[in-house]
Amino acid sequence: MSPWWSKSSSKESKKKSNGGGGILGSIQRKLKSSSESKQVSSRKRSEISSEKGSNSRASSPSTLVGRSQSFAERPLAHPLPLPENLSDTSQVDSGKRASRSPGVRKGSSPLLVFPLPKPNHAQNALGQADAEGDLATDSVFSDSDTDSDDPTDSRLLSPQASDYETGNKTSANSPSSRVTFVTQKKREKIKPVKACVNNQTALASSQKRRHQMAKLQIPKSGAFFSAPDSSRSSPSRSPMRVFGPEPTQTSGFWTGRPYADAAFPGSGQCSSPGSGHNSGHNSVGGDMTAQLFWQHSRCSPECSPIPSPRMTSPGPSSRIQSGSVTPLHPRAGGSNMDLSPNWHDDVATGRQQSHRLPLPPVIMSNTGPYSPSYSTGTTPTVPRSPGRADLLASHGSRWKKGRLLGRGTFGHVYLGFNSESGEMCAMKEVTLFSDDAKSKESAQQLGQEIALLSRLRHPNIVQYYGSETVDDKLYIYLEYVSCGSIHKLLQEYHPLGEIAIRSYTHQILSGLSYLHATNTVHRDIKGANILVDHNGRVKLADFGMAKHISGPSCPLSFKGSPYWMAPEVINNNSGGCNLAVDIWSLGCTVVEMATGKPPWSQYEGVAALFKVGNSKELPMIPEKLSSDGKDFILQCLQRNPSKRPTATQLLDHPFVKSFGSSERLISSPGPITNSMSSLGIGYASEGVSALHSKGHMPRNISCPVSHMGSPLLHSRTGQNMNGRLTPSPISSPRTISGSSTPLTGACAGGAIPFYPQVQRPYPHEFTGVTLASRSPTRSFGPPGNGPQFLDPRPDMFRAMPQGSPFFQEIVPSDNDFLGNHKETYGGKSVLADRVSQQLLGDHVKPYPPFDLKPTSPVVSRREWN
Numbered sequence: 001m002s003p004w005w006s007k008s009s010s011k012e013s014k015k016k017s018n019g020g021g022g023i024l025g026s027i028q029r030k031l032k033s034s035s036e037s038k039q040v041s042s043r044k045r046s047e048i049s050s051e052k053g054s055n056s057r058a059s060s061p062s063t064l065v066g067r068s069q070s071f072a073e074r075p076l077a078h079p080l081p082l083p084e085n086l087s088d089t090s091q092v093d094s095g096k097r098a099s100r101s102p103g104v105r106k107g108s109s110p111l112l113v114f115p116l117p118k119p120n121h122a123q124n125a126l127g128q129a130d131a132e133g134d135l136a137t138d139s140v141f142s143d144s145d146t147d148s149d150d151p152t153d154s155r156l157l158s159p160q161a162s163d164y165e166t167g168n169k170t171s172a173n174s175p176s177s178r179v180t181f182v183t184q185k186k187r188e189k190i191k192p193v194k195a196c197v198n199n200q201t202a203l204a205s206s207q208k209r210r211h212q213m214a215k216l217q218i219p220k221s222g223a224f225f226s227a228p229d230s231s232r233s234s235p236s237r238s239p240m241r242v243f244g245p246e247p248t249q250t251s252g253f254w255t256g257r258p259y260a261d262a263a264f265p266g267s268g269q270c271s272s273p274g275s276g277h278n279s280g281h282n283s284v285g286g287d288m289t290a291q292l293f294w295q296h297s298r299c300s301p302e303c304s305p306i307p308s309p310r311m312t313s314p315g316p317s318s319r320i321q322s323g324s325v326t327p328l329h330p331r332a333g334g335s336n337m338d339l340s341p342n343w344h345d346d347v348a349t350g351r352q353q354s355h356r357l358p359l360p361p362v363i364m365s366n367t368g369p370y371s372p373s374y375s376t377g378t379t380p381t382v383p384r385s386p387g388r389a390d391l392l393a394s395h396g397s398r399w400k401k402g403r404l405l406g407r408g409t410f411g412h413v414y415l416g417f418n419s420e421s422g423e424m425c426a427m428k429e430v431t432l433f434s435d436d437a438k439s440k441e442s443a444q445q446l447g448q449e450i451a452l453l454s455r456l457r458h459p460n461i462v463q464y465y466g467s468e469t470v471d472d473k474l475y476i477y478l479e480y481v482s483c484g485s486i487h488k489l490l491q492e493y494h495p496l497g498e499i500a501i502r503s504y505t506h507q508i509l510s511g512l513s514y515l516h517a518t519n520t521v522h523r524d525i526k527g528a529n530i531l532v533d534h535n536g537r538v539k540l541a542d543f544g545m546a547k548h549i550s551g552p553s554c555p556l557s558f559k560g561s562p563y564w565m566a567p568e569v570i571n572n573n574s575g576g577c578n579l580a581v582d583i584w585s586l587g588c589t590v591v592e593m594a595t596g597k598p599p600w601s602q603y604e605g606v607a608a609l610f611k612v613g614n615s616k617e618l619p620m621i622p623e624k625l626s627s628d629g630k631d632f633i634l635q636c637l638q639r640n641p642s643k644r645p646t647a648t649q650l651l652d653h654p655f656v657k658s659f660g661s662s663e664r665l666i667s668s669p670g671p672i673t674n675s676m677s678s679l680g681i682g683y684a685s686e687g688v689s690a691l692h693s694k695g696h697m698p699r700n701i702s703c704p705v706s707h708m709g710s711p712l713l714h715s716r717t718g719q720n721m722n723g724r725l726t727p728s729p730i731s732s733p734r735t736i737s738g739s740s741t742p743l744t745g746a747c748a749g750g751a752i753p754f755y756p757q758v759q760r761p762y763p764h765e766f767t768g769v770t771l772a773s774r775s776p777t778r779s780f781g782p783p784g785n786g787p788q789f790l791d792p793r794p795d796m797f798r799a800m801p802q803g804s805p806f807f808q809e810i811v812p813s814d815n816d817f818l819g820n821h822k823e824t825y826g827g828k829s830v831l832a833d834r835v836s837q838q839l840l841g842d843h844v845k846p847y848p849p850f851d852l853k854p855t856s857p858v859v860s861r862r863e864w865n
């Protein structure tokens with residue numbers, strides 16, 4: 001039976017016959033135009049100009065590719081000047097920005113347009129961070145994206161991509177390759193500079209912002225012990241330090257290839273895949289012409305000229321609090337503008353290192369290990385909500401913002417710690433501004449993410465708990481996934497062994513199968529957006545680009561991360577609905593897991609886009625993978641989306657099938673013996689294919705990243721039913737010696753397991769299979785014979801009394817595909833749409849409700865042999 005998405009194929013071919021629509025067509029046209037004009041001028045300048053070369057360049061994508069590469073490879077490629085005309089910063093039209101930018105010569109080829117910081121620029125203090133911030137690329141969103149009716153709906157979001165762990169800003173080397181709008185970011189970051197120059201303007205601006213913020217209809221109920229009032233309160237550095245004397249650590253951006261020369265007006269750039277830190281900053285969107293960078297990142301051990309601090313400073317504190325993390329973006333807590341109402345005072349008085357920010361709603365004693373350190377001398381500048389303390393006291397929550405887990409497009413993600421119960425969650429903190437149009441868009445995007453995520457319940461999808469706003473910050477509470485992203489694991493423990501890849505792949509497929517059954521496409525599947533907990537359980541995360549497909553005609557938009565992006569997304573700005581884009585991305589992710597990099601990562605910029613979009617070539621399939629693994633990748637990376645198997649079908653692929661049985665989980669944590677070889681870690685040299693070919697599962701497996709147990713899932717049966725894992729010594733996957741190595745990162749924080757209940761293997765799709773045994777207390781799933789999922793909610797939320805004001809729960813009250821099992825964690829069920837409206841007042845359209853009921857319970861199976 002022909003998959004439903006095959007409808008798009010005719011359109012695709014039509015586009016191609018028209019000379020290449022979509023991004024690549026646009027790029028080609030621009031390049032051609034640019035080259036032609038260059039050719040004419042060249043003739044005028046010199047009689048010996050080579051027409052042939054010019055023509056060749058204009059017409060051949062490969063030539064263009066080469067051009068891009070050659071520039072990127074210039075070792076001494078020099079940063080270009082910062083825009084000098086700061087007054088131009090008010091313009092925000094991304095699509096025309098490049099041409100307006102003072103740093104861009106009018107009439108120059110788009111390929112030559114790249115406003116970059118000028119060395120020794122007068123604002124050099126900002127310059128470096130600024131430049132890096134420019135490369136802290138993130139989402140590129142198509143202008144033609146139909147996700148929103150709002151023509152301004154573009155996700156021009158925070159470029160924050162600092163490496164919170166090492167202190168190095170990794171914007172340029174972000175693992176994720178989301179392309180963003182360079183010139184806009186430049187403007188956004190120039191704003192503080194301008195304000196710094198003109199304190200009067202800054203003061204007025206700040207006052208205006210506060211005034212407008214007060215008008216924003218942000219719910220004040222609930223409380224949270226965030227501590228934005230102290231430079232010590234957060235592991236992240238003060239945004240004010242952008243101006244401070246403290247040097248920003250050199251990032252891989254400065255040590256690697258500084259710039260590529262290909263740029264397009266309104267387009268951003270994409271940083272290296274497989275590099276950078278673990279947030280997902282690789283997704284692209286924008287003016288259909290994205291730029292990719294292959295930054296040989298410091299974070300990628302195999303290509304970095306500078307060893308990652310991670311490799312040398314494994315201590316958790318060094319990963320989080322050392323170094324000069326310099327938030328860059330003014331919206332997401334990342335700039336010097338956004339947090340402190342008094343920042344202008346600090347600037348004026350030279351107190352650049354200290355910035356007084358509003359006190360948290362209630363001052364708590366600092367008793368917990370994650371307790372923020374409040375500045376005793378800080379004067380509250382924001383009136384407290386009168387009811388907040390009472391509300392807080394009523395349920396006795398003691399949630400505190402802990403250490404920084406990561407940075408994303410929207411803001412920072414912190415560990416939330418309840419010092420009374422000892423439980424944790426992940427808190428995504430997003431700063432909102434009422435006078436910032438882009439902030440509103442960001443909030444709208446977050447509202448969409450919340451609306452979607454709140455409807456999902458699956459063990460392989462990060463669980464949404466709730467959200468609330470406190471002052472000008474939105475907090476989104478998520479299941480804490482202790483070990484960070486697959487990308488991060490790859491950075492630290494590359495390569496993954498085949499067994500680990502198979503396990504992770506199977507779980508990703510499980511999540512995708514569930515997600516696709518709800519007609520939702522993730523659109524940004526990649527290692528950086530897949531989290532792993534200390535049990536080796538994999539969770540799909542970052543649903544900022546996810547889209548519910550509501551009808552037969554659902555145009556694709558240019559969203560995703562270029563190296564993981566399906567060809568049809570690159571080639572078509574509109575097309576059929578296509579859940580298969582996630583399958584392509586999954587194939588890329590498998591390659592990423594095996595090699596540390598996605599396919600075609602050897603190409604940069606436009607070259608990568610051409611390779612993915614236009615080339616008929618197959619990417620390099622990792623030799624070390626088994627034949628099943630290779631075949632799995634080839635199945636995923638079929639250019640014709642209609643030929644790609646569905647996630648459900650892929651669950652039967654031999655590469656992952658064995659992980660689908662009840663015995664796929666390792667039942668005996670046991671002592672660790674030969675754990676590394678059992679895992680296949682380092683199998684590139686040890687030949688894990690042989691291990692794999694034996695067709696057995698290792699019985700004693702230790703987690704390469706956790707001292708707590710197996711990297712593979714425990715069945716939680718038998719002796720392990722309590723969900724508490726037997727502490728195991730950890731073996732460094734790099735030494736394979738079994739010697740104990742201090743853990744780093746989130747895992748080292750000692751996650752409190754949130755799965756105290758019996759947790760059986762779960763079904764992956766709506767096939768009518770019901771778990772025979774599951775949680776004795778609670779289960780999720782659609783009514784009838786559909787799959788039942790365990791309550792993923794940690795104890796802290798289960799125990800939360802009804803009506804708890806702490807969480808303004810956003811649980812779907814309608815269109816709830818969970819049917820009769822609708823949950824209201826905090827006792828107060830509120831639609832995500834409502835929160836979105838609360839946040840945005842009347843300025844933003846609510847996210848249209850959608851139906852997430854599983855639509856296709858019957859999915860044909862594919863025979864692989």
Ligand SMILES: Nc1ncnc2c1ncn2[C@@H]1O[C@H](COP(=O)(O)OP(=O)(O)OP(=O)(O)O)[C@@H](O)[C@H]1O
Nearest residue numbers: 278279280406407408409410413426478479480481
């Ligand atoms: N639930 C979680 N548990 C543990 N860490 C998390 C969790 N959610 C996010 N993080 C960490 O924070 C980082 C950024 O989070 P996330 O990617 O969700 O933010 P974002 O703003 O959506 O980013 P982006 O859209 O740029 O990918 C992640 O890479 C991860 O390291």
